[in-house]
Amino acid sequence: MADLPSNKRFLLEARGVSKAFLGARALADVRFGIYSGEVVALIGENGAGKSTLMKILAGVHQPDSGSLWLDGNSIILNGPEDAIRHGIVLIHQELNLAENLTIAENLVLGREPTWGGILGLVDRAATRVIAINALNRVGLVIxxxxxxGDLAPxxxxxxxxxxxxxxxxxVLIMDEPTSSLSHQxxxxxxxxxxxxxxxxxxxxxxxxxxxxxxxVADRVISLRDGCxxxxxxxxxxxxxxxVRLMVGRDLTRLSRSSAKAGRVLLSVSGLRHQASPAGGISFEVRAGEVVGMAGLVGAGRTELAETLYGxxxxxxxxVTIRDNAxxxxxxxxxxxxxxxLVPEDRRHHGLILAESIRSNISLPNLKGISSAGWVSRQRENKMALHGIAELxxxxxxxxxAAGQLSGGNQQKxxxxxxxxxxxxxxxxxxPTRGVDVGAKSEIYDLIxxxxxxxxxxxxxxxxxxEVLRLSDRVLVLHEHGLAGELSRDELSEEAVMRLATGTAPRRTTP
Amino acid sequence: MNRVLGVFAVVAIIYLGLMSSDPQARSPENHQNLERRIGEWGILTLGVGFVILTGGIDLSIGSVVCLSAVSFGLILENNGPPWLAFMGVLAMGSIIGLIHGFLITRLNLQPFIVTLCGLFIYRGFAQLLTQINFGTIGAALTTGWPENARLLRDSSRNIGLAHPENLAWLTTLQKGNFPLGEWTGIVWLDIPNPLILFIVLAIAAYIALECGAFGRRIHALGYNEQAARYAGIDTASHKIACYVICSTLAALGGILFLVKVPSAAPASAGNWYELYAITGAVLGGFSLRGGEGSILGLALGTAILPLLRSLVIFAGIPSDLEFMVIGVALLLGTVADELLRRGSMSGVRRAG
Structure with missing residues (x-):
């Protein structure tokens, strides 16, 4: 499939596509093409424009300029339904299935076979036939x-x-299809x-x-900064x-003066939440060190942080903080x-998007800048300006309004x-999800x-x-348990992935 | 701010329409009636404004008004001291709000359901209260159970205002005027005390919501409760406080109701008041999704319904059509607001 004749026409093609959101450039003059019977991997760092391009291909967004071509004909997609009519289907990272319905009902949703004419009664037998055929095509025997809702991810x-x-x-567009899947x-x-x-x-x-x-890929197309x-x-x-295409340079490790870890600030032993396995998780964070926490999506990293945060x-x-229980x-x-905690979901947990930068910065700090419940605007402004300058x-x-900032500035x-x-x-x-490359390195410097x-x-x-670059040591979680800890010398992508996927024997931490 | 100007424009237009409808409408008496009504409803609207800011709703306000009016009357009827009756009824309101808040935050029940149940329960309880023979209980406690005595009457009854002579201060608060007109010689400046009370409470609310840390937290949690929680705000107790404020103000409204009328029928006293209050807040720019709304807008929004009602009367529209006129006006206002908002989409979208 890689050696297709070069004169063969693309099945789906995007030419010179640009798109901006609120003035922030997401894509600039991007081209993309895919032949039928081909698997093209779209790669790029967070914020490189992958998801924007994919949403344009699937009709979710409309390009500001540029054109889409299907079978050599120019097409305009005014919405996902247009794309579906043309046979272009996007499978979202967060699956869009109605969990309360059965597989069969989901498979025919919106186009249920009916009988009884105007009554529009659902033809259950026909539904079942459609469902079984569809499931056979993906080899799912169920x-x-x-x-x-009862199915595994x-x-x-x-x-x-x-x-x-x-x-x-x-054309099937799959966005991070394996992010929540097991190895098998x-x-x-x-x-x-x-x-x-x-x-x-x-x-x-x-x-x-x-x-x-x-x-899986026959060809890789890489995006960086929307190009x-x-x-x-x-x-x-x-x-x-x-990596070279995505990052634009060979990555060097952050040359931070090999930090001397100081006293123990946070000590956790046997921490368990509702999904934890027996035994729980134990670790320490010392002054002056970055402890990375890696693992697959669903390994329980966010849950762990949220449990500590209450x-x-x-x-x-x-749990002890600076030796106090x-x-x-x-x-x-x-x-x-x-x-x-700087939460993962900035828009839902981190910020009040409609409110100003000033009130977002002061929100948890109101006590310090108010007397008798009256907020001092002067001190609040000072706090906000200080934060804006420092970061x-x-x-x-x-x-x-915080919602009008770019992802990187929101995170700041x-x-x-x-x-x-x-x-x-x-x-x-x-910390750098959805953050553009420039802000990313600023955040690294800040850390x-x-x-x-x-x-x-x-x-x-x-x-x-990011984990490899910044961490002094790395804790790797697997299925809500600690799969192992890697010191700076042991760190490598392979070592982390081995622990994260559960293919390495469990190690106990000191 | 644009929104407040919009509400102001609406109020001004209705007011001008009212003034041109009939010479009677321009009289000082009509103005005083309007101002008194705005003050009375404004107190309730203010309370529900706090709840709406948190993203909640309180449907029980009318029933709390009724229960408070009946309770206040009953205490006085049974020779309770007025100050005790006053404080007791306010305390009852606070407890009701506390219960609402607990059910909503601790048991995670929906505000709509909790306060809908309240709507039924408090009115029913008010009816029950008016059927109790307190005299029988008193006698039973002192001399034993009287023969043929019954604890409950056959039917509920209206509660009047006993011993009004002991209530001079309350009567003044409800029926008196702030004598600015008397002092200046301009009769228009005699402002009914309920409006003064509303203005004082509104200023207090303004300070709490716009200048205080409390208000910041309420706005934050109303707009995005999760983010507020992650920022370390005790969202539950802040919400509970808002329900307490709402029900306490409704209890105050109930006392003023009884002093004014001065008779409370348990089946009808305070009917529809929760909807008037919610309408006032929404017309004033409060979003039922929470987090949005200013006290100035609320004060203006409160004026719309009384003005519209007065307009219906003076413009000679059959009073049977009153509700329809109000409903259509509310719908038009909401549609216009939505269209204006779309015109000036700022791109800041609500998360979740």
Whole structure:
């Protein structure tokens, strides 16, 4: 499939596509093409424009300029329904299945076979036939009357693909399809992709997992900062080549003066929440070190941080902060001890988007700047301006609504808020997700500065490059348990992935 | 601010329409009636404004007004001291709000359901209260159970205002005027005390919500409760406080109701008041999704319904059509607001 004749026409093509959101450029003059029966992997760092391009291909967004071509004909997609009519189907990262309905009901949703004329009664027998046929195409052997909510993540993914196929999809766009799948489920998905390719379906595959990409892709298209940054034909797909295209340079480790870890700031032993296995998790964070926390999506990293922060209940365990016993219970308690969380979901948990930068920074710090419940605007402005300057938040002023900032600047607002709150241990959950490259390196610099000042940082990240670059040591979680700990000398992508996927023997931590 | 100007424009237009409808409408008496009504409803609207800011709703306000009016009357009827009756009824309101808040935050029940149940329960309880023979109980406690005595009457009854002579201060608060007109010689400036009370409470609410840390937290949690929680705000107790404020103000409204009328029928006293209050807040720019709304807008929004009702009367529209006129006006206002909002989409979208 890699050696297709070069004069062969693309099945789906995007030419010169540009798109901006609120003035921020997301895509600039991007081209993309895929042949039928081909698997093209779209790679790029977070914020490189992958998801924007994919949403334009699927009709969710409309390009500001540029054109889409299907079978050599120019097409305009005014919405996802247009794209589906043309046989272009997007499978979202967060699966869009109605969990309360059965597999069969989901598969025919919106186009149920009916009988009884005007009564429009659902033809259950016909539904079942459609469902069984669709499930056969993805090799999922299961009763179609099973509720989708009862399925494993991998099975849901296959149901979603089956639905796309039953819509006569010619182009299937998969956004991080394996992010919540187990190893076996991933293998199964790879097989299904191979079968679909043989049947002539074009597959756009978006993934952060480069090892997977090199397994399934016939061609790689890389984006960086909203522009094409190069393609790789089948034979040139290697891990290093992909990283070079995505990052634009060979990665060097952050040359932070090998930090001298100081006293223990946070000590956790036997911590368990509702989903934890027996025994729980134990670790320490010392002053002046960055402890990375890696693991697959669903390994329980966010849950762990949220339990410490008091957002979800702790079932068992002992926590001390600076040698004082601490009982997690509410964010307010954690904040009082200087244990702070920059949450993964900035838009829902981190910020009040409609409110100003000023009120977002002051929100947890109101007590310090008010007397008798009356907020001093002067002190509040000072706090906000200080945060804006210290983190170089790019804004017209402190009154700008947080929702109008770019992802990177939003993240800086969350960080500025906590720097004003006298932090001791900072827990960062995916600190650079959706953050552009420039802001990313600023955030890295800040993290370095903070640990130099004696803070402890616990950094959860799915971006392995980031984990490898910043961490002094790395804790790897697997299925809510600690799979192992890697010192700086032992750190490598392979070592982390081995622990994260549960293929390495469990190690006990000292 | 644009929104407040919009509400102001609406109020001005209705007011001008009212003034041109009939010479009677321009009289000082009509103005005083309007001002008194705005003050009375404004107190309730203010309370529900707090709840709406948190993203909640309180449907029980009318029933709390009724229960408070009946309780206040009953205490006085049974020779309770007025100050005790006053404080007791306010305390009852606070407890009701506390219960609402607990059910909503601790048991995670929906505000709509909790306060809908309240709507039924408090009115029913008020009816029950008016059927109790307190005299029988008193006698039973002192001399034993009287023969043929019954604890409950056959039917509920209206509760009047006993011993009004002991209530001079309350009567003044409800029926008196702030004698600015008397002092200046301009009769228009005699402002009914309920409006003064509303203005004082509104200023207090303004300070709490716009200048205080409390208000910041309420706005934050109303707009995005999760983010507020992650920022370390005790969202539950802040929400409970808002329900307490709402029900306490409704209890105050109930006392003023009885002093004014001065008779409370348990089946009808305070009917529809929760909807008037919610309408006032929504017309004033409060979003039922929470987090949005200013006290100035609320004060203006409160004026719309009384003005519209007065307009219906003076413009000679059959009073049977009153509700329809109000409904159509509310719908038009909402549609216009939505269209204006779309015109000036700022791109800031609500998360979740």
């Amino acid at each position: 009763d179609p009357n099973t509720r989708v 991998g099975q849901k993914q296959l149901v979603e693909i089956a639905r796309a196929l039953s819509l006569d999809a010619r 489920e991933t293998e199964r998905l790879t097989e299904v992709i191979g079968e679909l390719r043989a049947k002539g379906v074009a597959i756009v595959y978006i993934s952060h997992r480069l090892s997977e990409v090199s397994k 094409n940054s190069g393609d790789l034909p089948r034979e040139a797909i290697t891990h290093d080549a992909m 957002v979800r209940p702790m079932v068992a365990g002992k 601490f009982q997690p219970g509410s964010p307010a308690k954690a904040i009082k001890q200087g244990l702070l 170089s938040i790019r804004t017209t002023g402190p009154e700008k 607002v969350v960080l500025a808020r906590w720097l004003a709150a006298n932090p001791s241990v900072l827990m960062l959950d995916e 370095g500065k903070l640990v130099d000042q004696g803070l402890g940082v616990l950094m959860i990240s799915s971006d392995l490059e």
